[in-house]
Each structure stands twice: as structure tokens, then as C-alpha cells.
Amino acid sequence: MSLLPRIGSPDDLRALPAEVLPDLAAEIRAALVEKVTRTGGHLGPNLGVVELTIALHRVFRSPQDVLVFDTGHQSYVHKMLTGRLADFDDLRQGGGLSGYPSRAESEHDVVENSHASTALSWADGIAKGFEQTGELEARHVVGIIGDGALTGGMAWEALNNIAGAPDRPLVIVVNDNERSYSPTIGGLAHHLATLRTARSYERVLDFGKRALGRTPVLGPPMYETLHGIKKGIKDVVAPQGMFEDLGLKYIGPVDGHDIPALEHALRRARSFPGPVIVHVITEKGRGYTPALQDEAERFHAVGILDPETGQPLGTKGTTWTSVFSSELVEIGRRRPDVVAITAAMMGPTGLDKFCAEFPHRTFDVGIAEQHAATSAAGMAYAGVHPVVAVYATFLNRAFDQVLMDIALHKAGVTFVLDRAGVTGDDGASHNGMWDMSIMGVVPGVRVAAPRDAATLREELGEAVEVSDAPTVVRFPKGGVGDDVPALERVGGVDVLRRDDERDVLLVSVGAFAPLCLEVADRLAAQGIGVTVVDPRWVVPVPAALIGLAAEHRLVVSVEDNSRAGGIGSGIAQALRDAEVDVPFRDFGIERRFLDHGTRATVLGELGLTAQDVSRAVVETVARLEHVRTGGEDEAAGAVQQVEQDGAAEA
Numbered sequence: 001m002s003l004l005p006r007i008g009s010p011d012d013l014r015a016l017p018a019e020v021l022p023d024l025a026a027e028i029r030a031a032l033v034e035k036v037t038r039t040g041g042h043l044g045p046n047l048g049v050v051e052l053t054i055a056l057h058r059v060f061r062s063p064q065d066v067l068v069f070d071t072g073h074q075s076y077v078h079k080m081l082t083g084r085l086a087d088f089d090d091l092r093q094g095g096g097l098s099g100y101p102s103r104a105e106s107e108h109d110v111v112e113n114s115h116a117s118t119a120l121s122w123a124d125g126i127a128k129g130f131e132q133t134g135e136l137e138a139r140h141v142v143g144i145i146g147d148g149a150l151t152g153g154m155a156w157e158a159l160n161n162i163a164g165a166p167d168r169p170l171v172i173v174v175n176d177n178e179r180s181y182s183p184t185i186g187g188l189a190h191h192l193a194t195l196r197t198a199r200s201y202e203r204v205l206d207f208g209k210r211a212l213g214r215t216p217v218l219g220p221p222m223y224e225t226l227h228g229i230k231k232g233i234k235d236v237v238a239p240q241g242m243f244e245d246l247g248l249k250y251i252g253p254v255d256g257h258d259i260p261a262l263e264h265a266l267r268r269a270r271s272f273p274g275p276v277i278v279h280v281i282t283e284k285g286r287g288y289t290p291a292l293q294d295e296a297e298r299f300h301a302v303g304i305l306d307p308e309t310g311q312p313l314g315t316k317g318t319t320w321t322s323v324f325s326s327e328l329v330e331i332g333r334r335r336p337d338v339v340a341i342t343a344a345m346m347g348p349t350g351l352d353k354f355c356a357e358f359p360h361r362t363f364d365v366g367i368a369e370q371h372a373a374t375s376a377a378g379m380a381y382a383g384v385h386p387v388v389a390v391y392a393t394f395l396n397r398a399f400d401q402v403l404m405d406i407a408l409h410k411a412g413v414t415f416v417l418d419r420a421g422v423t424g425d426d427g428a429s430h431n432g433m434w435d436m437s438i439m440g441v442v443p444g445v446r447v448a449a450p451r452d453a454a455t456l457r458e459e460l461g462e463a464v465e466v467s468d469a470p471t472v473v474r475f476p477k478g479g480v481g482d483d484v485p486a487l488e489r490v491g492g493v494d495v496l497r498r499d500d501e502r503d504v505l506l507v508s509v510g511a512f513a514p515l516c517l518e519v520a521d522r523l524a525a526q527g528i529g530v531t532v533v534d535p536r537w538v539v540p541v542p543a544a545l546i547g548l549a550a551e552h553r554l555v556v557s558v559e560d561n562s563r564a565g566g567i568g569s570g571i572a573q574a575l576r577d578a579e580v581d582v583p584f585r586d587f588g589i590e591r592r593f594l595d596h597g598t599r600a601t602v603l604g605e606l607g608l609t610a611q612d613v614s615r616a617v618v619e620t621v622a623r624l625e626h627v628r629t630g631g632e633d634e635a636a637g638a639v640q641q642v643e644q645d646g647a648a649e650a
């Protein structure tokens with residue numbers, strides 16, 4: 001590796017002679033495999049954009065010119081070419097390099113949001129802004145969007161606006177590798193395929209141009225002839241594409257691994273005085289041969305792998321996703337009316353098993369959560385029960401559809417939210433920390449937060465029985481722990497522990513049951529009696545929970561969701577409405593964006609650990625005791641003891 005370490009900025013890249021660029025691409029690929037198989041991350045998407053990113057940074061001058069990457073998971077090469085190669089050893093680690101663009105890391109990074117289909121709206125807005133400030137003459141704006149992200153509704157809202165301004169320069173690069181996780185679906189995918197078949201004539205043209213470019217006399221007329229031939233071929237092979245029908249200049253398809261062809265196409269686009277699409281054909285995972293190649297879906301984002309075999313090093317036990325996946329198949333066998341919908345994430349959400357057994361009852365709508373939700377309302381109207389499986393954070397995108405198309409019409413639709421709560425290493429926009437807040441304002445909705453595999457199966461079964469309202473079942477990323485048995489069930493609320501003294505009612509939301517039982521042990525060691533309960537269905541707040549609250553001296557809730565509008569605030573409101581005057585304290589995620597890091601690290605930073613919660617509860621109990629008795633010593637003594645416990649453990 002002798003070229004890549006010498007690149008500290010795009011200027012260094014542009015100073016390289018063209019003939020060494022293939023060697024540079026090889027070095028980048030080797031660095032990606034070496035680094036990402038150690039840390040985990042988006043190996044496939046980045047292996048596919050090595051040459052494209054080299055060409056982008058040679059033709060455009062970032063940050064003077066603005067490069068906007070859609071979703072941002074394919075920005076590792078961009079980071080290597082903008083001086084961050086040395087930081088890749090800490091990729092996606094707390095305090096280390098983000099797996100997405102990060103303004104704090106570099107002036108070359110613009111969009112940090114990892115939710116897909118936003119780049120073209122960003123680009124349209126930046127171009128409009130530069131037009132206002134008079135900078136558009138001197139600064140090019142480039143949106144780089146994948147074929148998957150192009151299936152998202154926002155992308156078409158942006159294209160409509162961009163195409164409506166034929167005199168506002170803007171470059172759109174479509175990175176077409178025919179895949180999201182799974183193969184890209186729908187009419188757009190078919191159209192891109194049609195355009196791809198014309199790949200050969202673009203190569204003929206490029207070859208002709210370069211060859212003829214060297215014969216100034218004969219060149220131009222011959223080029224015009226060739227161009228005419230190309231136009232003729234194109235009209236036969238690929239009639240005017242929809243992009244041109246929209247009024248967008250179309251350049252392509254271009255071989256996304258041919259740097260000279262890419263630079264040539266991007267230079268043409270850069271000089272075009274209006275909006276232009278460069279359709280680039282790339283291969284996801286290019287250059288990485290182990291078995292993973294044929295599991296492109298898994299290859300999209302990899303865990304820590306053996307760089308030789310490509311096989312995951314960490315063995316995975318039972319995951320929440322696998323429990324859901326198997327249970328939905330069981331439900332599908334007994335309920336022919338149940339159908340499944342994914343937003344381009346069949347495997348990651350666990351719908352692949354259901355699809356294998358019920359292919360005609362499984363629908364992949366592309367990266368289109370809004371359409372997933374409202375089309376589910378339509379399916380419910382037609383008499384089936386849709387189960388929409390998405391990552392919790394992506395439900396944000398379909399809030400209005402859940403509210404106004406599903407809940408308003410009392411449609412029986414079940415949302416299964418995987419990756420709910422702190423996910424960690426994918427950064428701020430991937431944490432599933434808002435779903436219970438936004439669902440909390442939806443009239444009629446019912447939200448379940450299972451604590452283990454058994455309650456996931458049970459609550460999923462209960463959810464699909466509801467035919468007149470939206471239901472939500474949410475669970476976190478990764479491995480599911482052992483089942484946590486209940487001592488009894490009171491009005492639908494599971495009692496997990498009941499001490500003699502009813503000092504504290506500890507409301508455990510979802511997967512935090514083990515944490516809450518550990519908190520109860522710590523409190524009991526301080527002589528504080530605890531009842532630990534799992535409401536199971538957390539929206540609306542169960543009446544039985546309020547009844548239990550009235551029997552205790554302090555109520556505490558712990559949830560893996562934002563405190564703003566979360567279950568805690570729902571409980572507080574229910575206590576007020578029931579005029580149950582008991583002190584209440586809720587623990588959850590502060591209302592801020594979370595930096596990337598492992599889930600455990602982030603939860604620790606949030607104080608969502610057994611030690612932190614128990615210490616805080618002891619302090620509260622002590623304060624209440626102080627208020628009740630006015631004494632000083634027992635309050636201070638209890639807190640001091642907890643501090644000592646904490647210090648001993650630290």
C-alpha cells in the first residue's frame with residue numbers, strides 16, 4: 001500500500017497521474033476489507049463505489065463543490081480520500097469514526113442522517129440556496145443516490161422539483177447496483193434495467209470520443225457521426241428514458257468501475273447548464289470473493305468477519321428477529337388472512353422465512369415506509385391483516401400514515417418494530433428511540449413491548465387478533481435473553497417480583513426486565529421492598545398498573561425510548577388522571593441525539609444501568625423518607641452506602 005496513505009485530501013488525489021488510479025482502487029479495496037471485517041460495517045456498498053468516489057473527487061472540488069451521499073453508509077471511500085484513513089481502526093466505535101458522514105469529522109461531510117432517499121432533497125435545497133446567495137455559478141451540487149434509495153418517495157418529490165428548474169445546474173449520480181438489501185423492486189428497477197441494456201452504446205461513444213479526440217482534423221465530424229449512430233442505437237435499444245421524459249438530461253449508463261469513463265461522464269455533467277442524471281452501473285461487494293458474495297443481503301452490512309473466509313467470527317445465539325421470524329410463519333399457517341410487508345429489508349427484519357413459505361402473501365414495497373403503511377390500510381380495508389416489519393427508527397417516516405390512514409380508519413394493521421431502543425453503532429438516526437413517543441399520541445393504537453421470546457410470541461399473537469386499530473410490537477436489536485417468568489398476571493400486567501414491603505413499584509418496559517430485576521436486588525439490599533412489573537401492553541397504560549401504583553410509596557419506570565412522550569410520561573399522566581397521588585420517577589433516553597457507540601456503552605452514558613438506576617432510586621427514597629420524617633442521618637446514610645457500593649464495583 002503506497003498510494004493511499006499519501007492521500008490526505010482530494011487535492012492529493014487529483015495530483016495523481018491517471019495511470020496509477022487502478023492501483024489506488026486496489027489499495028482502497030484492500031483497506032476496506034482489512035478494516036471493515038475487523039470492525040463490522042457496510043463493506044458491500046463501499047466496495048461498489050471505489051472507482052465512483054475516486055472519479056467524483058477528481059472531477060468535483062469538495063468542499064467548494066458539495067457531495068451529498070444518500071443514506072451515507074457508502075461514504076467510507078469518501079472518508080479515506082478526505083484524510084481519515086488512519087481513523088478506520090475505530091470505525092463505528094464510541095469516540096471513533098462514524099459509519100456515516102459526520103460534520104464534526106470533516107468539512108467534506110454534509111448529511112449525517114442515515115435515513116434513505118433524502119439526498120436529492122438536500123441537493124435541491126442546497127442548489128436553491130446557492131442560487132439565492134449567488135454561489136451557484138462557482139459551486140457544483142452533486143447528489144449521489146442508490147437504486148434502492150431511489151425507490152423512496154422523497155426522492156421523487158425532489159426529482160419533480162429538480163426537473164421543474166431546467167436552468168438550475170444540479171448533478172444527480174444514480175449508483176445502480178441493482179440491490180437495496182434485496183434486489184431493488186418495482187417499475188423503477190425494471191426501467192433502470194432497460195437503461196442498463198444500453199450500456200454498450202455508451203462505451204462505444206466514450207471509446208469513439210477518446211480515440212477521435214486524438215485526431216483533431218478527422219475527429220469532430222467523425223464524432224458527430226458516431227454520436228448520431230449512438231442516438232439511433234439508443235432510440236432502438238432504449239427509447240427515451242423516463243428521466244429524459246421528466247426533462248432531465250440523462251448520461252449513461254456508465255461503467256461504474258471504469259475511472260476514465262466515469263470522469264468523462266462526470267465532466268460532461270459538471271458542464272451541463274441544468275439538472276443532469278449520471279446513471280452509473282456498479283457491483284455491490286465488488287472484489288471481495290469469499291462466500292459472502294452470494295449472500296449479498298448479508299453482505300450489505302457485515303459484522304466482524306474472518307477476512308479470509310468472509311464468515312462471521314462472533315457466533316450469534318437466538319435473536320429477537322429470529323423469534324419473530326419463526327412465530328410469524330406459525331401465525332401465517334393458521335391465519336391465511338395475514339400478509340407481510342417489508343420496506344426493502346426482507347432479511348434484516350426476518351420476513352424471509354414468511355416469504356419462503358408464503359411468497360404470494362409477502363410484499364416488498366422498496367424503501368417506502370409511507371407507502372408500506374398506507375397500502376397496509378388499503379389491504380386491511382380489503383379484508384386481510386397486514387404485518388408491517390420495519391426498524392423502529394424508520395417508522396418515524398410513516399407517522400402521518402399510521403395516524404391518518406390506519407388509526408383514523410380503525411384499520412387492523414400490525415407494525416413489528418425491530419431495532420427498537422438504543423442500537424448504538426449506526427449512530428444518531430438509527431436509534432429506535434422515538435417509536436413509543438410518536439405512537440403514544442395515536443388514538444386507538446396499542447403498543448406491546450415484549451420482555452423475552454415467550455412474551456414476543458404471545459404479544460405478537462395478541463396483536464394480529466386486533467382488527468379495528470393499529471397494533472405495534474417493538475423489540476431491540478440482537479440476542480434475546482432467557483425467558484423471564486411471571487409470578488402472576490394482574491389485569492394483563494405481569495408481576496415479576498413481589499417483596500413483602502411495597503416501597504417501590506418498578507415498571508419494567510420491554511427488554512429491560514433483567515435490568516429491573518437487578519435493580520430490585522440492589523434496592524432490597526438497602527432494605528427497600530420492590531414490586532417489579534412488566535405491563536406487556538404499554539400504550540394505553542393498563543388500568544391494573546395504576547391500581548398497583550396506588551399500593552406503593554414510589555413508582556419508577558425504566559424504558560428504552562425517549563423520555564419525551566415515552567411510557568414514563570404516559571404513566572405520569574395516567575396517575576394524574578386517576579388522581580393517584582404517588583411520587584413517580586421515570587428513566588429513559590434524554591431528549592438529544594446520541595453519538596455512535598456500542599449499545600452497552602451508550603446505555604451506560606445514559607445512566608440506564610442497574611447501578612445507576614438503583615443509586616438514583618435510593619436517593620429518591622431517602623429524600624422521601626427525609627420529607628416524611630424530617631430526619632437527616634438515615635437519608636444521608638442510605639445514599640452514602642449506595643455510593644460506597646458503587647465505588648466498590650467501579
Ligand SMILES: Cc1ncc(C[n+]2csc(CCOP(=O)(O)OP(=O)(O)O)c2C)c(N)n1
Nearest residue numbers: 045114115116146147148149179180181394
Ligand atoms: C428510510 C430508510 N429505510 C430503510 C433503511 C435501511 N437501509 C439502509 S441502506 C439500505 C439499502 C440502500 O440501497 P441503495 O440505496 O441501493 O444503496 P446501496 O446499499 O445499494 O449502495 C436500506 C434499505 C434506511 N437507511 N432508511
Ligand SMILES: CC(=O)[C@@H](O)[C@H](O)COP(=O)(O)O
Nearest residue numbers: 071073114301348419426477
Ligand atoms: C444503513 C442502514 O440503515 C442499515 O444497513 C443498517 O446499518 C443495518 O443495521 P443492522 O446491522 O441493525 O441491520
Ligand SMILES: [Mg+2]
Nearest residue numbers: 146147148179
Ligand atoms: Mg443499490
